[in-house]
Amino acid sequence: MGLADLETADKIASVVGAGVGVIGLAVSVFALTRGEGTPPVAGARSVQARGGIGRAVTGDNNQLSTPAPGPQPPAGAGGGAGAGSGLAVPGERGVAADGSIGEAVTGDGNQQL
Template sequence: MCIAVAAVSAAAVVGLILVGVLVDLDTADRVASIIGAMISAISLVGFVYTLSRPTGVAVAGARSVQAGDSIGRAVTGDNNRQRGIAAQPQPSAAGPGPSTTMAPGVPGERAVAAGGSIGEAITGDGNQQT
């Protein structure tokens, strides 16, 4: 993928240089503006697609927490007090990055779901941790 993007970019640069040398700079300026607008539109579509795809985990319920990767600490209760650093989640066996498979939904209020590991989940009320 990266090689294809680099090849297309190199071809565009060479093409703009040839237009600038063989035709004139005004035409090269117009062509560069059109190419820039096309790249912007394609990038916008790619970003919208990336942001709208599913994360791989699903939760259903009020005050639930979900993440496509790992969670260090998730607190869903009321009047909780934590001190210190959150537990670090263990690296997942599949390696870094979000899960690509859909996990079954986690039902209920204050549910916690992650595509990776969960270091600490505090779901009750009035917990004090030192």
């Protein structure tokens, strides 16, 4: 009876070890393919950037006749306001950037003539 129990325990340990190995492989593949440079998902019609934004328009029926500001320099010498801390996730029609934002038009029917 003792020898049969050892054989059964050996088989169970082999199956459990193989299962743990497969789970470890799946976690490793997930961690390697998730793309750390991609900003987190935000609300509908929002704008996100790893860096600065010159002009972001998320509203409808806006009339803008002035030239858009150029790309904005980083907010600080460290590479942007959110450097190292992660990018904020804006809600619907929101704007977020690691660097500076020159202009954000988020409402509907704005006129800038």
